[in-house]
Amino acid sequence: MVKNKNLLSQIDTLKYPIVTEKSASLFEKNQYTFVFAKQTDKKTIKTVIEFLFDVKVVKVNTFLMQKKKKKI
Numbered sequence: 001m002v003k004n005k006n007l008l009s010q011i012d013t014l015k016y017p018i019v020t021e022k023s024a025s026l027f028e029k030n031q032y033t034f035v036f037a038k039q040t041d042k043k044t045i046k047t048v049i050e051f052l053f054d055v056k057v058v059k060v061n062t063f064l065m066q067k068k069k070k071k072i
Contacts, residue, residue, distance in 0.1 A: 011048055
């Protein structure tokens with residue numbers, strides 16, 4: 001049972017895992033990549049990952065991708 005009712009809405013910020021060649025090599029080092037909603041902060045990301053996968057998160061890195069420019 002979820003202890004925090006707010007946790008259910010926080011879980012919805014997790015969109016999908018990133019599966020690429022680089023993320024596969026990071027997987028071997030026990031580093032995982034996910035896409036979260038843009039407004040999600042590091043504390044929320046840590047809480048969601050620890051709850052869903054029953055692991056202890058050591059560090060969270062975030063990256064905001066810039067939009068690609070359209071060619072006219």
